[in-house]
Amino acid sequence: MAEQYGVMPDSPVDRAVDLARWFRQFAPSGVVYGARGVGDPTDHGDRLEVTADGTGLVTIHPGYALVGGYWFRNTAPFQVEVTPNTSSAPRTDLVVVRADPDTSTVGVTTVQGAPGGTRPTPTRTGEGRWEIGLAHITIAGGSTTVARDAVDLSVREWTVPSGAIPCTSGSRPSNPHLGALIWETDTERLKVYDGHRLYSSGQSQPVYRTLADASYPTPWKPLELRQGYRKWHNSGYEPGWRMLAPDRVELRGMISRTNRASMPNETYIARVPAIARPGGYTRHVAAAGGSHSVNLTIASTNASSWLPGQIVIRRQPDHHPAWVSFDSWQYSL
Numbered sequence: 001m002a003e004q005y006g007v008m009p010d011s012p013v014d015r016a017v018d019l020a021r022w023f024r025q026f027a028p029s030g031v032v033y034g035a036r037g038v039g040d041p042t043d044h045g046d047r048l049e050v051t052a053d054g055t056g057l058v059t060i061h062p063g064y065a066l067v068g069g070y071w072f073r074n075t076a077p078f079q080v081e082v083t084p085n086t087s088s089a090p091r092t093d094l095v096v097v098r099a100d101p102d103t104s105t106v107g108v109t110t111v112q113g114a115p116g117g118t119r120p121t122p123t124r125t126g127e128g129r130w131e132i133g134l135a136h137i138t139i140a141g142g143s144t145t146v147a148r149d150a151v152d153l154s155v156r157e158w159t160v161p162s163g164a165i166p167c168t169s170g171s172r173p174s175n176p177h178l179g180a181l182i183w184e185t186d187t188e189r190l191k192v193y194d195g196h197r198l199y200s201s202g203q204s205q206p207v208y209r210t211l212a213d214a215s216y217p218t219p220w221k222p223l224e225l226r227q228g229y230r231k232w233h234n235s236g237y238e239p240g241w242r243m244l245a246p247d248r249v250e251l252r253g254m255i256s257r258t259n260r261a262s263m264p265n266e267t268y269i270a271r272v273p274a275i276a277r278p279g280g281y282t283r284h285v286a287a288a289g290g291s292h293s294v295n296l297t298i299a300s301t302n303a304s305s306w307l308p309g310q311i312v313i314r315r316q317p318d319h320h321p322a323w324v325s326f327d328s329w330q331y332s333l
Contacts, residue, residue: 016070016101016104017101017127019069020068020069020070020099020101020130021069021126022069023066023069023070024066024068024069025177027066027159027161028066028157028159028165028173028175028176028177028180029065029066029067029068029069029124029130029132029157029159029175030065030066030132030156030157030158030159030165030173031047031048031063031064031065031132031134031156031157031158031159032044032047032063032064032065032066032158032159032160032161033047033158033159033160033165033166034047034160043063043064043073044063044064045061045062045063045064045074045075046061046062046063047061047063048060048061048062048063048064048065048074048097048134048156049061049063049153050095050134050135050137050151050153051148051151052137052146052147052148052150052151053148054145054146054147054148055145055146056081056082056084056144056145056146057079057080057081057082057146058079058080058082058095058135058137058146058151059077059078059079059080060074060077060078060079060080060095060108060134061074061077062074062075062076062077065097065132065159066159067097067098067099067106067130067131067132068099068124068130068132069099069130070099070106070130071106072097072099072106072107072108074108080095080108080109080110082110082137082139082144082145082146083110083112084139084143084144085115085139085140085141085142085143085144086142087115087116087141087142088115088141088142089115089116089141090115090116090138090139090140090141091112091113091114091115091116091117091138091139091141092113092119092120092136092137092138092139093110093111093112093113093120093136093137093138093139094110094111094113094119094120094121094122094133094135094136094137094155095108095109095110095133095134095135095136095137096108096109096110096111096122096131096132096133096134097131097132097134098129098130098131099129099130099131100128100129101127101128101129102128102129108134110137111123111131115141119136119155121133122174124174124175132156132157133155133156133157134153134155134156135151135152135153135155135156136151136152136154136155137150137151137152138150138152154168154170154171155171156171157171157173157174158173163181163183164181164182164183164190165180165181165182165183166182166183166185167182167183167184167185168184168185168186169184169186169187169189170186172184172206172208173193176193176206177193178193178194178195179192179193180192180193181193181211182208187213187215188213188214188215189210189212189213189214189215190210190211190212190213190214191208191209191210191211192208192209192211193206193207193208194207194208194209195207213245213246216243216244216245216246217242217243217244217245217250218242218243219242220238220240220241220242220252221240221241221242221273222238222239222240223239223240223241223251223253223270223271223272223326224270224271224272224273225239225255225269225270226268226269226270226271228257228258228259229255229256229257229258229269229270230255230256230257230258231253231254231255231256232254232255232256232322232323233256235254236253236254236323236325236327237252237253237254237327238253239251239252239253239254239255239270239326240252240253241272241273241276243275243276244330247332247333248330248331248332248333249272249276249278249330249331249332249333250329250330251272251326251327251329251330252326252327252328252329253325253326253327254323254324254325254326254327255269255270255323255324255325255326256322256323256324260322262320262321262322263288263289263294263313263315263320263321263322263323263324264313265313265314265315265317266312266313266314267312267313268299268306268307268310268311268312268313269311269312269313269324270310270311270326271307271309271310271311272298272309272311273309274301274308274309276309276333277298277299277300277301277308277309277333278298278300278301278331278332278333279300279301279302279333280300281297281298281299281300281303282297282298282300282331283295283296283297283298284296284297284329284331286324286325286326286327286329287324287325287327288315288319288321288323288324288325289321289322289323289324290319290320290321290322292315292316292319292321294313294314294315294319294321294324295313295314295315296311296312296313296314296324296326296329297311297312297314298310298311298312298331299311299312311326
């Protein structure tokens with residue numbers, strides 16, 4: 001029949017694969033991410049961590065996972081045997097949690113790679129096997145053991161009961177729902193999945209849009225002042241700069257001359273570092289002493305008249321301010 005529904009007494013949907021298909025609409029597959037510690041009441045355990053001790057065995061630690069709508073829990077460490085590598089070339093295997101409707105089991109196994117070949121990837125089919133990766137393990141040529149440092153956990157995916165899915169920028173969820181949120185732990189960026197895009201090469205790639213970047217704005221850093229200049233002694237911030245975004249800079253602070261003379265004309269008074277220098281000359285109207293304003297210019301990265309990044313002041317000939325403010329100056333790189 002075309003119509004399906006559940007879960008009711010005598011409903012037409014009573015197969016495990018149909019229920020798993022339903023469950024995976026609401027929770028992404030992956031290792032349950034949470035507080036570490038055996039005995040954790042939320043079953044997170046040690047997040048199914050995989051470790052090697054230089055033998056032919058790898059250890060699977062306690063944790064919980066959702067696997068294509070099925071679930072798997074491990075409450076105590078156990079070991080999985082690694083197939084010896086009879087080739088002279090190194091081989092990389094994949095440790096997975098596999099849900100297999102054909103055998104009605106969910107458990108940990110290894111997917112053997114080809115010596116000298118590419119790394120295996122998880123298998124996922126709607127009616128058949130569904131796997132989530134726990135780790136890549138590399139076995140040297142002619143070896144029967146896995147070195148302690150030959151375990152790569154970057155392949156694993158995470159799941160959470162709510163909120164953004166933890167991941168890295170190089171290992172994002174491979175089967176997200178449209179609108180799914182991810183938190184990249186290496187970049188500190190919150191992103192939303194915006195679907196796949198088909199490129200001219202014929203390849204389809206997932207697109208994630210950045211919603212927030214916790215690494216910005218950066219902390220304030222001191223601005224390099226020309227010799228003979230300092231912070232205005234009466235008030236204001238120390239002259240400084242910070243990145244508001246990867247391509248946007250903000251300045252602040254009040255500057256005056258150390259000898260308390262008036263600010264000069266057509267000369268540079270400070271300089272921004274290389275990372276904060278704009279691609280083109282950037283100008284700003286700034287407050288200055290005496291209820292006036294002055295024009296400030298930052299020389300571009302390819303400047304010739306001034307050194308790149310120098311801040312140059314221009315004022316009216318009859319205006320002799322004792323200080324200049326950089327407050328609220330923002331510009332794009």
